Amino acid sequence: MEPSSSNTGFFQELPELANQFYDDISVQRVMNLLIPADLRREVEPEIAQLADDVLAPHIFDLITDAERNLPYLRGGGRNAFGRPTSELVTGEGWRGLQAFGIERGIVAYNYTADHVEYGAHARVLQMLRCHLWEPSGASTTCPGAMTDGATRLLQRHLAMGAKTPAGSETEMSEAQRKVLQSAYDKLTSRDPSQAWTSGQWMTERPGGSDVSQTETVATYVGNHGKGAADVDADGLTLGPWSIDGFKWFSSATDAGMTILLARTQPGKGLSAFFAPMRRRRPDAAPVTQVTTGSRSKQNTELNGVRIQRLKDKSGTRPVPTAELELKGMRAWMIGQEGNGIREIATVLAITRVHCSIACLGLAGRALGVAKAYSLKRTISGAAGGKSRLLLYRSPLHMQTLADLTIDYHGLMLLTFYTAHIMGLDERQMPSSTKGIRSSRSDGDLVHPPAAAVGPLLRALSSLHKAYVCKQSVPLLHSVCMEALGGVGYLMNTESEALNMARLFRDGTVNAIWEGTTDVLSTDLVRTLTHKKAGKASLDALEWLVKTSVVGDTVASSLLMPAWAALRTRIETTSTNILLADARAILFSAAEILIGGLLSADAHSDGSTAVAAMSQRYLLKMGFLGRDSDAAKAAASASVETRLATNTAIVYGPNGPNVQQAAKL
Structure with a gap:
């Protein structure tokens, strides 16, 4: 009999994860049930490769870094002399995992031209890829979800805007169309240096899911609101609405844009708005920036947003969830006034x-x-026996x-x-029937x-x-x-x-x-x-x-x-x-x-x-x-x-x- 020590004796051998695209029986059966055989054969190599890549050692290193180096406000949100800065800092692990998801088109897959021919099947295939990426993404899929929702909303309105007769109540101006198209292109980009994620600001202090008590107010000021910059960080026209209020939970605080709800006038209900997170900085404005990567933000500021504090959560800790004060945030209305609940749906x-x-x-x-x-x-x-068996x-x-x-x-x-x-x-009505044909008849x-x-x-x-x-x-x-x-x-x-x-x-x-x-x-x-x-x-x-x-x-x-x-x-x-x-x-x-x-x-x-x-x-x-x-x-x-x-x-x-x- 030999006693064990810290370095001798029994050590359990580490289990090693298999490629979950093949190992997870449910993934295989979902594909077999919902995706036609010819399309399965076409997409299998790419999805299987993704399932391998999300288990790579450097991905797990990024997860560990994202969990250890949590987002924070530099200086507690102020500079050395007390001026508000709202400078959010995110870690290398978080940024690296976001970049991986963007490059692999975790959101863009459902929208890019390469997959339009998959028709309705593109959504299931996108979600299968999300399923495989989720446990390795360290919650970057949280802003990814909101990005997906915002992308679909903009896609709908850009398509409707192209068909709306001139002079109608819902006609989209050329300036707004250009702004929304630019945002859509960024949301569906696979270039991390150009891509945007999106926030989704609904929750306020009076109620979580109950948005009927929303206290955020939007005021129409035209395209030259007092004290606000005229263009966003890309030089595009800022929206004619100025928004003031307080959002109690804001995940994706490092996003490039947001979709939010606000009131416009009594009795009108809630309206939905699009707003870029950054705008050109006027000479007299305080220097505020978000540190998200290599791109310089020195000539821009947050678009009427002040980060009050970050939330300390039990899980999804790498996600920069914040309380935000909005003052003069310039935005574009999405859809008709008072129709915000339907839009956010x-x-x-x-x-x-x-x-x-x-x-x-x-x-x-x-x-x-x-x-x-x-x-x-x-x-x-067996009971009382000395034999061993695997679990x-x-x-x-x-x-x-x-x-x-x-x-x-x-x-x-x-x-x-x-x-x-x-x-x-x-x-x-898919643009192509590829991947749509099957032996089943309509109605199954x-x-x-x-x-x-x-x-x-x-x-x-x-x-x-x-x-x-x-x-x-x-x-x-x-x-x-x-x-x-x-x-x-x-x-x-x-x-x-x-x-x-x-x-x-x-x-x-x-x-x-x-x-x-x-x-x-x-x-x-x-x-x-x-x-x-x-x-x-x-x-x-x-x-x-x-x-x-x-x-x-x-x-x-x-x-x-x-x-x-x-x-x-x-x-x-x-x-x-x-x-x-x-x-x-x-x-x-x-x-x-x-x-x-x-x-x-x-x-x-x-x-x-x-x-x-x-x-x-x-x-x-x-x-x-x-x-x-x-x-x-x-x-x-x-x-x-x-x-x-x-x-x-x-x-x-x-x-x-x-x-x-x-x-x-």
Whole structure:
């Protein structure tokens, strides 16, 4: 017997992450379900390369740097003699990760000409790339989400502006068109020295998601507002509105622009505005700048913005989230006056999908670590025996990982199906049919009737975000923490790839950002009970449930009655009671939809592993009774059969690559 020491004795071999494009079974199945085969073959090499690159050692070094060197206000926001400067400093890690995301087109992918021919599929492919990048991005995907939303908003208005008749109320001036086009080009650029990210300023002190109490005011001053510069940092005309107010949460404080809400006059409601973050500095103005990289900012200043302080958060710590005072911020109105809620809804629909993708990207990475760890870690064999076996051969551990994988896969299907519907809504008339053709006829799960797309998206937007982000929190804890034991609770910055605690901390915010679970549940009930549009959304959801269980008599016999009962409850119960029970209604609807999507996935190729996932989900959620024949058969299966099924669920039909694991 030899005692161990700090440098001798047993040392656990580090697990090594596999390329998640291939290793994550859910990623593969989402692609197979939603993307035509010819397009999959075309894009696979590029996406697989991205999945390799996000695991490179220098990426993890940038993550560690971003977490250690957090953003700060130089001098606490003042210079040596007390003058306000609002000089934000971000670290090398943050800037390096942002540059990587920009160069790889994490946002631009959905908008650039190279991918227009992918039509509606471009949105799902973009989100798959975001999913792979998310856990390595150190929350640069947060401003990326807002950038995506702002890009879509500007894209819509530039397209509408080109078709608006001269002299109409919504006619866009040539100056504004030029400004918005310049901003759009920067948002979709892949050159980090030129690209912009965007902020999204809604939250104020009177209420988080409740923007009805907004205290920010916009005043029309023309193009020569008193005390304001006339042009932005690029020499383009500043907007004719001057905005004053206070924004309580502003992520992406280092952005190049923002979309924000403000009041214009009593009784008019809220309006949406575009504003660049910087403008040319008048001679008498104080020197204020943002240090974001190599570009000089000496001749510019913040556009009527003062950074009061940065928020100290439990997670997403590298993101420069700030409190901002606006005084004379020059801006352009987006859309019609008083129509700001409708305009910002375009942004929210996209950022909500990004929230779910963020949670699932983190959970997918954590699950990848847990799977890799199971190929390295040994435990005691038979009770009382001296033999050792790898964790992936433990029936109990594989049962646990399989249960987590089923939950994860269901959430993946709901989120990416929502992204698919969003892509259809954005591009129902693609410029090219490449990648759109398939053997399926119109009206199947992947090709819903055109009239159902909009109503379906309105319902799924709130539903998927609330359910996925809420359910991801315990999933992240179980995978991030428990699967590795005490090591999973450590920060592990010395081995950043194993920093599961960071994944957990960063994931929990998404159940709050862009609407808490209660707020989004309320939104869903109001959508489904709307006097004019409610029936269309209910019909669209019913179409989805019915279509997803085609060919599966068991799932159909369970899920269709469950949906019918839920719909009857929604249509016959007073709105006040429904609002009080909104969370339960949203969860019930989400679980019915996930059950249907799992059924559709299983029947898409006859996978026995996914069929087992579908059955176990129906049993877990109470759709399938414990006394059913299927449940009894599953319960009486031998340990060997259970282990084989669970291994196929977690590692895929070919099982784990044990030979590779032995070499690592």
